[in-house]
Each structure stands twice: as C-alpha cells, then as structure tokens.
Amino acid sequence: DIVMSQSPDSLAVSLGERATINCKSSQNVLYRSNNKDSLAWYQQKPGQPPKLLIYWASTRESGVPDRFSGSGSGTDFTLTISSLQAEDVAVYYCQQYFSTPYTFGQGTKLEIK
C-alpha cells in the first residue's frame, strides 16, 4: 500500500499570509500514460464533505480560487494558499489515485493565527 504522510498536522497562519502544506508518498505515483502524478488535494470544512481542489498534482479544479496551487513531483508534493482568507479554515487532505487501495494523508488542520 502507498502511505501518504502530511506535514504539519496543524498550521496557524495570519490572514493574507501564505500557507504551505506538504505531502509525501511512500512510492512514486507517476501515471506514465500522461506523465503526470496521481496526486490530489481536498478541502474539508467543518460539517461538510470533502471538496476536490487540485488533481494531477497541480491542476486546479474548476471554480477553485487561484490562490490555491499544487506543486511537486515523484514522492513530494505541496499545497500552497498564497494569501489566506477566513473561508480557507479547513482540514486539507492529500490523496494518491495511482493504485488501490487509494490512500489519503492524515490531514492538516489549517487555522487563522
């Protein structure tokens, strides 16, 4: 199984500042058919289901604000929120969809400082 590890577990950032969340996979998740990494990021606000933000490591889902960006390759990935807004308070999960069992990171709780 591919193990996904996120850091930090929690993060407090001031409004307007940058937030960075890291995700590491225990194996390479490169999908050779399109040469893209099978890595997604989800946002889950309290009492709500998760929402897809980023897929193929860096492709933003339609409607997601451009302050959210994904980067990285191989086994190391990053979600960056360039200027934190109050509505970004949530738990963020990375997930690999390279192979079953599809696995998620443990989550990073993002709060306002």
Place this chain on the structure above:
Amino acid sequence: EVQLLESGGGLVQPGGSLRLSCAASGVTFSSYAMTWVRQAPGKGLEWVSTISGAGYSTYNADSVKGRFTISRDSSKNTLYLQMNSLRAGDTAVYYCAAGGIRLGLFDFWGQGTLVTVSS
C-alpha cells in the same frame, strides 16, 4: 449541477447488516466511476470501495473485503453498498463520490450518511 444523496445509514448491532444508497442526479451516471469513502468520528478519510462506470470492475479495501459489496443500478442512477458482518470499527460517516477524470479521483461528493455499529 451534480447532486449525490446518500441514505440508509443508522444504528445497527455488531454482526448486523445495512444497505446504503446514493442517488445521483445532474450527471451521466454511467460515465462516472462511483466510490464509497468513510470517515470515523473525528478521524481522517478512508477509501472503502469503487465500482467502474459500466459496473464490470469493483475494488475494495482489505478492511471490508468479504463483508461489503458495492453495486450500481444505471436504470435508477443509484449506487449501493451492502454491508454485512458489521463491526464497531465500521462506525463512520459514509460518503459516496463520483469520479470522471480518472479512476480513484473523486470529483463530486455527497453529504454523507452516518452508520453507527453498537449494541
């Protein structure tokens, strides 16, 4: 607008059974792989089962193999999860999710249904 509406959750005794349903609308149902993901109270996300768009292929987490069965009825645009031999560790909110970009990627999510396994 894509809508996924889960139902069928509730309280069940250990060893009991339950069938979850997920009604889809606003989407060409057969074009999407469908998945169940669960979240234990206060915990993270755990993938449970996936079924391909045509329904020919299914995939299950080891933790539910032999106990849970995923299926779909395209005539009703509905996804199911038959859960047998339920354990306390199966207590969670169960979300259905639809994926059209790539198998294992979850584009749209329902609101979830709570399953509680307790005596």
